[in-house]
Amino acid sequence: MNQQELPANAFIDPSGFNKKSIEKFLSKALHRIISLISSSDTRSAIPEEINISTQTIPEESIGDEQLIDQLETILLSSMNPSHPGWIPHMDPPPTTASMISDFAAASVNNNMLSVEMSPAFSRLEQQVIHKICQLFNLGPNASGVLCSGGSLANLQALAVARNAKLKTQKSGIQTLSQKPVLFASEVAHTSIQKAAMVLGLGQDSVLAISVDSQSRMIVEELKTALKQARKEGKTPFCVIATAGTTTTGNIDPLEEIGQVSQKENLWYHVDAAYGGALAFSDTYRDKLTGISDADSITFNPQKWLYVAKTSAMVLFKNQDQLVENFSIGAPYMEEDEDLINLGEISLQGTRHADILKLWASFQHIGRKGFQQLIDESYHLTNFLHDKLKRVDCIQLASTPEMNIICFRGQPEWISSSAWDKWNKGLQEYILDKHGIFFSLPTYRNSKWLRTVILNPFVDKQTIKNINQGITSYIEETKKQT
Structure with a gap:
């Protein structure tokens, strides 16, 4: 040429x-x-x-x-994200191994669509997926696929749930006599509503369940909502629990929600995009008790396992459910006797070999290495939490269950209508004085400061600087009134 x-x-x-x-x-x-x-x-x-x-x-x-x-x-x-003051989001610096292996994967440019086009990577993906399924105790028949982000993982999980429970794979939802509905907490990720929209269910098919003061789904409210939906002639088919809410990092009562789902014969999905990493820590894995009851799980190693984006997956307790309710064969792809073409059971067709950077990170760091990163995150989070509790005008959104703290100042010396502006000022002050950046999400109709203690270069001095910055800002703004 x-x-x-x-x-x-x-x-x-x-x-x-x-x-x-x-x-x-x-x-x-x-x-x-x-x-x-x-x-x-x-x-x-x-x-x-x-x-x-x-x-x-x-x-x-x-x-x-x-x-x-x-x-x-x-x-x-x-x-x-490599700056020690970068602590606003679930976006850490990547492992060195994932950077190198992403280049390696690009160099051969294989396509995860089929075994023929990715003979090694297809097998590697299934091997790694099966091991992660074991960490979640999903059983011997569990499987799954990698996806380009948690939103796609949630979308595929709900597509399988819809087809499995409503039998809509061929005829679609227009043949249903009753409106199908699913249930998620009021603080569930917005991708759930997007998925409902894409799947033709409509955003109003997602019935929001109230949460308690710790941002966890109230199970009694779920039971009440199920009864009310059926009374109104609707068809419940799925319940979604969250293990690691985006704003506060809280965990829904997974075991109780699983019991309700099983009793009501509903598909049980757990969005553990963030919190799923706790399966790698012997110290904190018990916080995920009940996740093994899930029919499907979303998990994003690109977050708390530090793998370069994108690295996400959707797991299924029963591989047959995935194949029977989602698989579509492609005549242009050669079949393999030992392994299904991943493009047939994935929402995506052509797909980058993201598995290599995940596998390489596991090889380079090891489970004990990831456990140390997770445990250290908790240690520093608790250190910051203890300091924030001692500041009179600081209000915590919830008790941290992971490495996320959401807080805001409610200074009594100014009008409550000015609190949002005061917190915006605190965000800017700490960035200017200490080079530490918080996010400023809207939560409970107010502005809150949010920190994710995920960066491996954060240390106790970072926490002390945060505390000093908050204290200094309070003193300075008091003088101005």
Whole structure:
């Protein structure tokens, strides 16, 4: 093929013709990237300016050096999760192994659509999935697939639930005589409503169940809602529990909800996108008691297991349920006697080999390494929680069950109508004085500060700086009144 208009290192020549040129290009790029990440603590946790003023599609190649320069500029305009003050979201710095293996997976560009197009990765994905199913005690028939994020995992789980319980795989929901409904807590992830919309159920098919003061689903309210739905001529088919709510990190009573689901013959899904990582900790796995009763589970290693995005999965207690209620064969894919083509049982067809970075992270860090990261997160969270409890005007949204703390100031020396503005000011003050960044979600119709103690470079000094920043801000704002 004529490549006259292409740079000499546009592709890696299989004969090794341009090997030296490729090595030089990659070496320069890698050196620049490592230098950038290794100096993350010298820059703000959030970009001070965003500079992406570059040609989108130039007529000709801009050359290696200019490309690397522009890559660096874009990275400098990106969020900086390696900064020790980056603690606002469930988005940590990635493991080194996941970075390297993501490049390795891209280099061979296999397609997870079929075994033929990803012979090693397809097998590796199923092996890793089965091991994770064991950690959740889902039983010997459990299986699942990787997805590009928890939203897709929730969507596929609900699609299987709908087809399994309502028998809509072929005829669709328009043939149902009663409106199908599902149940989730009022603080469940918004992807549940999106999934209901995509599946043709409509957002109003998601019936929100009230939560207690700790943001956990009230099981008695669930029972009442089930009775009321049936009284109104609706058809309940699924209950969703959350293990790690987005804003406060709380865990629904998984065991009790599972018992209700089983008694009512409903599909039981647990959104453990965040909290599922506790299965890797001997110290805290008991917080997931009852998750083994789930028919399906969403779990995102890209969060508390630090794997580079995207790394998420949907697991099923019974692989037959997945195959019977979701699988669609493709005539253009060759069948394998030993392994099903993953594209047949996945919402996605063409898919990147995300399994390699997950597998590589497991190999490099090990379960005990992940346990230490999780346990340390709890240790530092408890340290911060103890300090916040001692500050008079600070209100906690709930008692932390994971490594997330949601709090807000309610200073009595100003009007309650000004509290949201005061908390916004506290967020800006701590970022300016200590380089520590909190998120500022809306919760219970008010603004709250939220921290996720996930960054492996957070230490006790970070917590002390937070406490000092809060104390100083309180003193300064008091003087201004």
